[in-house]
Amino acid sequence: xxxFFTPDISADFYQLSEEExxxxxxxxxxxxxxxxxxIDGKGGLYKTExxxxxxxxxxxxxxxxxxxxxxxxxxxxxxxxxxxxxDRLEWFLEKITEIGVDEITPLICQRSERRELKIDxxxxxIVAAMKQSLKAYQPVLNEPLEFRKLINSASESQKLIAxxxxxxxxxxxxxxxxxxxxxxxxxxxxxxxxxxxxxxxKSDFKxxxxxxxxxxxxxxxxxxxxxxxxxxx
Amino acid sequence: xxxFFTPDISADFYQLSEEExxxxxxxxxxxxxxxxxxIDGKGGLYKTExxxxxxxxxxxxxxxxxxxxxxxxxxxxxxxxxxxxxDRLEWFLEKITEIGVDEITPLICQRSERRELKIDxxxxxIVAAMKQSLKAYQPVLNEPLEFRKLINSASESQKLIAxxxxxxxxxxxxxxxxxxxxxxxxxxxxxxxxxxxxxxxKSDFKxxxxxxxxxxxxxxxxxxxxxxxxxxx
Numbered sequence: 001x002x003x004f005f006t007p008d009i010s011a012d013f014y015q016l017s018e019e020e021x022x023x024x025x026x027x028x029x030x031x032x033x034x035x036x037x038x039i040d041g042k043g044g045l046y047k048t049e050x051x052x053x054x055x056x057x058x059x060x061x062x063x064x065x066x067x068x069x070x071x072x073x074x075x076x077x078x079x080x081x082x083x084x085x086x087d088r089l090e091w092f093l094e095k096i097t098e099i100g101v102d103e104i105t106p107l108i109c110q111r112s113e114r115r116e117l118k119i120d121x122x123x124x125x126i127v128a129a130m131k132q133s134l135k136a137y138q139p140v141l142n143e144p145l146e147f148r149k150l151i152n153s154a155s156e157s158q159k160l161i162a163x164x165x166x167x168x169x170x171x172x173x174x175x176x177x178x179x180x181x182x183x184x185x186x187x188x189x190x191x192x193x194x195x196x197x198x199x200x201x202k203s204d205f206k207x208x209x210x211x212x213x214x215x216x217x218x219x220x221x222x223x224x225x226x227x228x229x230x231x232x233x
Numbered sequence: 234x235x236x237f238f239t240p241d242i243s244a245d246f247y248q249l250s251e252e253e254x255x256x257x258x259x260x261x262x263x264x265x266x267x268x269x270x271x272i273d274g275k276g277g278l279y280k281t282e283x284x285x286x287x288x289x290x291x292x293x294x295x296x297x298x299x300x301x302x303x304x305x306x307x308x309x310x311x312x313x314x315x316x317x318x319x320d321r322l323e324w325f326l327e328k329i330t331e332i333g334v335d336e337i338t339p340l341i342c343q344r345s346e347r348r349e350l351k352i353d354x355x356x357x358x359i360v361a362a363m364k365q366s367l368k369a370y371q372p373v374l375n376e377p378l379e380f381r382k383l384i385n386s387a388s389e390s391q392k393l394i395a396x397x398x399x400x401x402x403x404x405x406x407x408x409x410x411x412x413x414x415x416x417x418x419x420x421x422x423x424x425x426x427x428x429x430x431x432x433x434x435k436s437d438f439k440x441x442x443x444x445x446x447x448x449x450x451x452x453x454x455x456x457x458x459x460x461x462x463x464x465x466x
Contacts, residue, residue, distance in 0.1 A: 070445060091324060098452050100444075133447045171466050211333075211466055212303060214366045219331050226459040233404050233444055 002028055003131045006038045007138070009046065012062045014038065021058035024050070036060055039130065041138030045069035069136035074232050075181040077103040079150055080221045081188030084113040090125050092218035096225040097129035097139055106144040111190040117144055147196055151203040156183040159205040162224060164191045169209040172227045176208075182228060184208070186221045235261055236364045239271045240371070242279065245295045247271065254291035257283070269293055272363065274371030278302040302369035307465050308414035310336040312383055313454045314421030317346040323358050325451035329458040330362035330372055339377040344423040350377055380429055384436040389416040392438040395457060397424045402442040405460045409441075415461060417441070419454045 004020055016024055024030050031053045038046040038060070045066045052059035078101055083089045093104065108115050119141060126139055151159075157180045163169070164187075176182060185192070185200065192200075201207065210223050237253055249257055257263050264286045271279040271293070278299045285292035311334055316322045326337065341348050352374060359372055384392075390413045396402070397420075409415060418425070418433065425433075434440065443456050 095452055095455070098446055098448050099456060100446050132449065135446075173463070173466065211462060213331055213333050213368075213462075215331050216365065219328055222328070222455065223332060223459045226456045227463050229444060229446075230406070230460050230463060233406065 001037055002030065002035075003037045003039060003134065005041065005127050005131055006046075007041045009038055009040050009044070013051075014048065014060045014062070016058040016060065018056045021054060021056050024058050025053050025055040035063075039069075039134075039136045041130070041136070043068045043071060043136050045136045066136075070134070071137070072100055072102075072229070072232065074179050074228075075102045075156070076100065076225065076228055077105065077156055077181075077183040078186065078221055078225060079105040079107045079145070079183060080186040081109045081112045081217060082106045082114040082117055082144070083217050084189065088216070088218040089117075090122065092221050093122055093125050093141070094129040095222045097126050097135065098133040099222070099225050100135075100229045101139045101225055102137070103140045103142065105142040105150060107147055107150060107185060108144050109147045109188050110193040110196060112188045115144060119143060148199065150185075151200050151205065154183050154203070156181045158182040159200075159203070160208045161185040161192065161197060161200040161205045162208050162210050162220060163187055163197050164214070165194065165197060167197075167207060169207040172208055172210065172224070172231065175206050176228060176231060178231050184224050184228070186217060186224060189217055234270060235263065235268075236270045236272060236367065238274065238360050238364055239279075240274045242271055242273050242277070246284075247281065247293045247295070249291040249293065251289045254287060254289050257291050258286050258288040272302075272367075272369045274363070274369070276301045276304055276369050278369045299369075303367070304370070305333055305335075305462070305465065307412055307461075308335045308389070309333065309458065309461055310338065310389055310414075310416040311419065311454055311458060312338040312340045312378070312416060313419040314342045314345045314450060315339045315347040315350055315377070316450050317422065321449070321451040322350075323355065325454050326355055326358050326374070327362040328455045330359050330368065331366040332455070332458050333368075333462045334372045334458055335370070336373045336375065338375040338383060340380055340383060340418065341377050342380045342421050342429060343426040345421045348377060352376060380425075381432065383418075384433050384438065387416050387436070389414045391415040392433075392436070393441045394418040394425065394430060394433040394438045395441050395443050395453060396420055396430050397447070398427065398430060400430075400440060402440040405441055405443065405457070405464065408439050409461060409464060411464050417457050417461070419450060419457060422450055
């Protein structure tokens with residue numbers, strides 16, 4: 001199955017970009033009447049046929065469109081402190097895109113070791129993971145945001161903070177209500193500071209634990225995403 | 234917290250290897266009366282004190298021992314087809330060690346792209362993840378095994394095969410019984426062959442799905458591990 005990401009598709013015909021045309025015709029060696037699938041990042045999955053296999057201006061005709069393809073029953077927003085090691089953050093983005101996420105916010109915390117990100121590069125990783133895992137919805141990747149700004153602006157019906165302090169925390173199965181939109185905060189190496197946790201609780205966040213294991217930041221993010229999707233199956 | 238992996242610890246005193254002594258004394262700059270923790274890979278967590286900070290023969294005295302540290306209520310055995318890309322397999326091993334697993338078997342399937350593994354290198358990754366996530370039990374990493382041999386020798390009370398064919402499959406929450414020892418099979422890129430799936434079902438394996446997302450092999454392994462641990466919380 002050959003899949004292209006075409007967020008700008010609007011009509012029943014679509015011309016691939018020069019780069020994608022080259023990939024389609026020269027690399028994949030597809031020819032006229034071959035079938036190609038498109039995703040628009042907004043839930044649309046298109047089955048198309050090549051009607052002109054031009055190596056620079058490949059033209060596709062839409063045969064069939066499916067809307068809300070793979071739509072999930074809840075909205076998942078993960079706010080996570082970027083890891084010092086970029087590979088770990090990139091791996092995290094690839095994995096939660098595969099598993100299923102709607103919005104990601106890099107969170108700048110007191111103990112964050114990284115505050116700058118190349119959002120463009122991270123977007124490419126998300127799109128590659130979307131294509132690989134056949135996701136018609138593109139997760140929104142926000143610009144990095146300060147912890148206080150996020151907890152003050154959060155609008156999800158359920159707001160959770162996963163931390164490791166030995167305080168009163170419930171598991172996701174005890175705290176999260178299936179089907180509800182949720183924002184979960186994942187802290188940096190070294191965890192959130194006590195002040196951050198207190199501020200979140202004052203802003204109606206609930207403290208949760210992801211289990212008894214001591215998880216790396218990116219692992220905690222993936223486990224939270226897996227558990228919340230699992231609870232909504 | 235300084236942690237060393239010492240599978241051979243037996244008495245109340247322990248001499249670190251030359252390499253570990255160097256790391257402890259020269260790199261970490263620990264000195265006499267400093268506290269060091271040891272894990273033995275069999276559930277033992279030891280709190281020890283340095284009584285001789287010799288850079289080549291550092292001697293530790295056990296102050297306190299905890300047995301069955303972090304013991305989980307079920308045994309989890311994941312048999313997974315090694316990915317073509319070794320980074321993905323190594324990443325998988327690191328993550329499931331963090332999340333919690335007891336036994337891992339590299340599975341050689343009809344469609345496996347990789348049949349050879351450097352087990353020693355993979356063992357090092359598991360030990361590093363154990364230390365990072367404070368796991369006192371060392372997951373057992375088996376030598377690669379042919380699919381047919383595994384399904385014929387499996388002894389776990391619950392045997393599951395996660396595949397992507399559109400056949401009758403239940404979710405883990407429907408199929409897995411909390412608290413029971415379980416073996417779950419994760420296929421290669423391109424999935425198990427229909428013959429392999431049929432053979433597994435004939436050997437009393439139950440077919441399961443990990444959700445609606447199309448997951449890479451290593452992602453499926455991590456998601457299965459996360460879901461099964463979550464169900465046993």
